[in-house]
Every structure is written in structure tokens, then in C-alpha cells.
Amino acid sequence: MRGSDSGRPIMVALDLLGRRWALRILWELHQAPAGFRELQRRCERMSASVLTTRLEELQASRLVAQEDGGYHLTELGAELVAVLLPLNAWSKRWAEADISTAK
Amino acid sequence: MRGSDSGRPIMVALDLLGRRWALRILWELHQAPAGFRELQRRCERMSASVLTTRLEELQASRLVAQEDGGYHLTELGAELVAVLLPLNAWSKRWAEADISTAK
């Protein structure tokens, strides 16, 4: 895995999360568990092939698990999203700064 | 920008941060400001063309600024990374869980 040669877990994490849709998938699964197609719908109809790939990676990383015909966060995954939750508040401030400085 | 049509800032943020090297660049600039080539070196020699693109995007998003021949986080960027700091602790727990459950 890219970034893994550094031996620093944070680099591995930043790499994994820096793949298209990865963060979004975790975020959506935190809102509520979902099946494949529902997840796809929630993520602005992302392509099924990429969703398959990301779900494989996230499962291999033990952040997501599949059960009862649906995907959900593992405990590790939930802890991760919990850490990321303040992003929501930050992004609102960010958007407001956008408006106030927009040309 | 992808995700922007939702009107939800968090989606825009998750999209921006979910691009290759974006998170890493912010992380590195938080450790210390850096020039182009140094940044490239710190990010495992990422390709110069992508670094140019990411820096443009991050500057357009007002997370990074250029000054005195070097790149550094803006206040918004610093706030973002501050929010992300707990990722470091989480990633260590994650890595440990990896070891303890490795086959």
C-alpha cells in the first residue's frame, strides 16, 4: 500500500482516506448503514465499480463490515468517523468564509 | 467542483480532501512550511505535476498560501488540520489492532 513504507500509521491512513469516495463512504455509513445500491445513491450515484473497490479496501482495513446484506462501520471505523466529526463544523465556517470573501 | 451541487459544505470538503495527496500536503505543511521541492521530497517524491495541481486547488480553497518563496497553511487550513490532529492517535490504535489481528 502506498505510504506504508514509511512505517508511520498516519501516512497509511492519510493515503487510504485520500482515495476518491473513501471519506464520503465512511461518512455516509456513519449516518446509517446501507446496502450497495443505497450507498451508491447517497454518494451522488458514484460508479458501481469504484464502490466495489473502495468497499473491498475499507473491509480489508477493517473499517467497514458486511452483515445481513448491508454495509456498516466496524468499531475502528466508527472511532475514525468520530474523530472526523468536527469536520462538519469546520466546513461550515469554511463555506461562510467563502461567501464573505467571494468576488 | 465535485460534491458542490449538494450545497452541503461537508460534502465539498470530503471531496476536496479525498484527492490524492491533498490530506498529506496539508499534514506536511502543518509540520512545517516548505517550498515546492521540499514538499515533494517529504511526500515520498510525489510527481511534480500533481503537486502543482493540488497546490493550486488548496490555494483556491484558501487552505494554503504562498509567501516568501514557500507554501504554508492559512488560518483556515491550520484550523482544518487542527481538527484532523486526533487522526494521529487513532491511526496508531488502528495499526496496533492490525498487528494483534494479523494472520
Place this chain on the structure above:
DNA sequence: TATGATGCTTCGGAAATCGAAGCGCAAGGA
């Protein structure tokens, strides 16, 4: 029986990323 939903897989084309090379500039030494 057929109709729709689900979890995918396949495939061709578009876009993003990579890696190596090179350019113009500035500073420092010999």
C-alpha cells in the same frame, strides 16, 4: 409469471496520476 430491487461484474472511453526530463532563474563558489 413478470416486475422490480439488490449486489455486484464487465467493458470501453475519459480523466487523473505518475515519472522522468527539461527550462529559466538565482545564489554561491572557484
Place this chain on the structure above:
DNA sequence: TCCTTGCGCTTCGATTTCCGAAGCATCATA
């Protein structure tokens, strides 16, 4: 003055990733 070094990029061809539409097998409902 020439030479080297480091700098911030840019260019370009090759590879990888992503997209989007289609299709398939399965199950539930009508």
C-alpha cells in the same frame, strides 16, 4: 567569469484510476 546547485515549476508519454452504461443472477413481491 564560468560552473554547479537548488529552486519553482512545465511538458509529455505511459500507466492507473475512474466513470457510466449495460448486463447478470438472485430474491421478494404482485
